[in-house]
Amino acid sequence: MTLGLILLSVLIVSLVSLVGILTISMSGRKLKNIIFILISFAAGTMLGGAFFDLLPEAAEIEGILIADIFLYTLIGVIVFFLIESFIHLYHCHVGYHKPHEYRHKPIAYLSLIADGLHNFLDGIAIAISFLVGIEVGVAVTIAVILHEIPQEINDFSILIYGGFSNLKALGFNFLSALTAFIGALFAYFFSASMGGGLTAFLLAFSGGGFIYMSAANLIPEMHREAHFDKSVLQLIVLLLGIAIIFVITNFA
Template sequence: MTLIYIVLATLLGGVASVMLAAALSAPLLSLIVRHLVSLSTGVLLGTALLHVLPEAFESTAPPHALFMTLLVGLMFFFLLEKAELYRHGHHHEHDDHHHHHGFDADQAGRGGWSVLVGDSIHNFCDGVIIAASFLADPQVGLVTSLAIIAHEIPQEVGDYIVLLNAGFSRTRALVYNAISGLAAVVGGVLGYVLIDPWQHYLPYMMVVASSSFIYVAVADLIPQLQKRLSWRDTFLQLFWLVVGLLMIGTIVHSMH
């Protein structure tokens, strides 16, 4: 059953994001993604700091070793993104928020394939994280999956817009995005097969998962929110961020 949960969780993020991108127009997608970035910031921080890290520190693993793992994890994802293998683009052409990450229309032809490669590796890592979380505890796996799905939707939709700017047709962009999403399933299955014999190291893997969430939220999402906005837009940012935190807080409280 654990393997089934892992496969379903890894499939859901990619499928949900691709279906959303297929159903909505580009201008509407840009509007929705703006709010989802705030929501996923709250969900990622809430999952890492309110659920996964406390669960890891309740294990018998030494706290100093877990903190060292957290530091190494943050550095690892920093270096991975430096190599453009773990990018978190939420690019919305002409959305007036300048989330371009070097992929404007004149550069998108070169950047489309880079996005697909980076997104595939990112999805593979997410699959491994989901597998480790379910193996540690089904409840941890559920909350971790929700956090990843909440982040995957705005990321995949943003990548879809980049591919359209790169000259891909809607159908081709959706198909390639879906194929990229399947990398999460591969990561989940491999993670299940390879991690299961190493149960002793699951607290450390949970901390690595948390370092991924914290890095994405702090290094990628929050800088996107730090724009000079009207009071209304600032309120909406805070509103959706708090909604994300409350969602995770409510789930964690009900589980306990």
């Protein structure tokens, strides 16, 4: 029964990834007109997710030093830099020598990797909470859903910005969400042997990935906007994304 509740909860959370379907009805021109706002929101939610959710959770694990969290975060930044460098090299080898000729921007693939890892961790959290008690499991599932709504809008926006079509972005985002099942099953069968050090590493590593994508890809893209009024709007949306994650992680 417990395993069934865990899998049902993970399925419900995974279906939140389809929130991007709300933009399917938009024309390509209309979506293009608001993409700069979506990118600002994505940058904000990524920074908020890293500094208000992932890193604090890693720091709260017993026996983990703050210095270790910084190290794991730095490893995440470096690994995501190497992954992006590999993607750039791959594109060059297959004949795409100029950034504007890429069929898909590297940020799209980085987002899928980071989101997959993040959903894997969500699956672990849901499974462990149900092993503690059904009431705890339901509460954690609701909290994850509230957290995932802005996160999935973020992920969908990045995939669209990265060159994916609406339907392709929706499909890949859903596939990435399914890694939560792997995390849930892993935690259910191996929770007794899963140490806090591994969980802390995964949390901080994922946080480092979020920081890298926001600082190296999304925020520089925001600087392309030359109009003052749009730049101010971008800043407001960036801060809104950060604020939403802060509220969800502290009061949800």
